Amino acid sequence: MQLDGIHHITCITADAPRNVDFYARVLGLRLAKKTVNQDDPTVYHLFYTDEAGTPGSDLTFFEYPGARRGAVGAGMVHRIRYRVASSDSLDWWEDRLRAEGAPVSRGPDDSLRFQDPEGLALELVVRDDIEDAPLVARSTEVPGEHALQGFDGVDALVADFTGSELVVDRLLGFADRGDHTWESRGPRRGGTITFEQSDRRGMGGAGTVHHIAFAAETADIEGWAQRVADAGAHGTPVVDRFWFRSVYFREPGGILYELATQDPGFTADESLETLGETLVLPPAYEPARAQIEPQLTPLPDTRQWRPTPG
Numbered sequence: 001m002q003l004d005g006i007h008h009i010t011c012i013t014a015d016a017p018r019n020v021d022f023y024a025r026v027l028g029l030r031l032a033k034k035t036v037n038q039d040d041p042t043v044y045h046l047f048y049t050d051e052a053g054t055p056g057s058d059l060t061f062f063e064y065p066g067a068r069r070g071a072v073g074a075g076m077v078h079r080i081r082y083r084v085a086s087s088d089s090l091d092w093w094e095d096r097l098r099a100e101g102a103p104v105s106r107g108p109d110d111s112l113r114f115q116d117p118e119g120l121a122l123e124l125v126v127r128d129d130i131e132d133a134p135l136v137a138r139s140t141e142v143p144g145e146h147a148l149q150g151f152d153g154v155d156a157l158v159a160d161f162t163g164s165e166l167v168v169d170r171l172l173g174f175a176d177r178g179d180h181t182w183e184s185r186g187p188r189r190g191g192t193i194t195f196e197q198s199d200r201r202g203m204g205g206a207g208t209v210h211h212i213a214f215a216a217e218t219a220d221i222e223g224w225a226q227r228v229a230d231a232g233a234h235g236t237p238v239v240d241r242f243w244f245r246s247v248y249f250r251e252p253g254g255i256l257y258e259l260a261t262q263d264p265g266f267t268a269d270e271s272l273e274t275l276g277e278t279l280v281l282p283p284a285y286e287p288a289r290a291q292i293e294p295q296l297t298p299l300p301d302t303r304q305w306r307p308t309p310g
């Protein structure tokens with residue numbers, strides 16, 4: 001069994017309208033699924049992806065209205081890295097993000113670092129050394145040549161490298177790329193996690209990462225649940241998330257991991273052409289749509305940033 005890099009990354013926002021404006025308008029991602037939290041249907045769960053909702057491009061947010069800003073610390077993913085095509089793209093994004101008032105700086109190896117409106121750390125990098133298909137969304141705001149191309153990796157803080165590195169090495173089968181960077185590379189795609197040491201205590205909240213999911217072949221998910229159980233990692237049984245099936249466990253450094261299937265994907269209940277345009281409810285909540293919809297925060301209509309079809 002082999003994992004195919006990052007499937008999705010789930011974060012927390014206290015300000016859903018501004019979140020939609022930033023990720024759909026400023027960053028040019030596609031809001032591919034607009035649904036509610038499966039545990040609390042009065043708040044959103046928003047999914048921003050490439051054009052087709054492909055695993056590897058999927059950044060999701062739970063809406064916790066009025067939540068305090070979180071603080072990054074040990075046991076948390078604290079930076080999310082996307083690929084872009086060229087160093088020209090880094091220049092283009094530097095200008096665009098500065099014009100939007102985002103804090104921007106050049107990172108190591110000519111990358112571009114910035115934060116979303118709630119302080120979540122993001123980074124753009126150019127990777128000439130890998131040939132993964134670019135996972136790109138179409139947008140009237142971002143020219144195709146500069147579009148984000150899907151996740152490259154994440155940085156995570158842990159108090160002690162040992163247990164965290166044992167899990168990615170032995171349990172998940174990632175490759176050691178040196179300097180505490182580990183790569184999950186499968187038949188479709190690759191992605192990395194880089195561990196950094198920190199004794200700081202973190203606190204979940206707005207602008208922090210809730211969990212990271214790695215992509216499993218659909219036929220392997222029961223096998224992964226068994227492997228996690230056999231390792232004594234206290235995983236969940238396979239959970240049905242409608243668009244994928246998942247196993248969750250907390251790794252020794254405190255980071256919440258999920259292993260999620262590539263199928264059936266976001267077109268299971270919507271057509272590709274209109275993904276994300278209307279509110280999708282889990283089947284159990286569908287009978288209560290008339291009560292749920294008016295309670296939700298009004299959001300900008302992302303169709304204004306989408307090219308006209310055809």
Ligand code: ZN
Nearest residue numbers: 010211213258
């Ligand atoms: Zn998840």
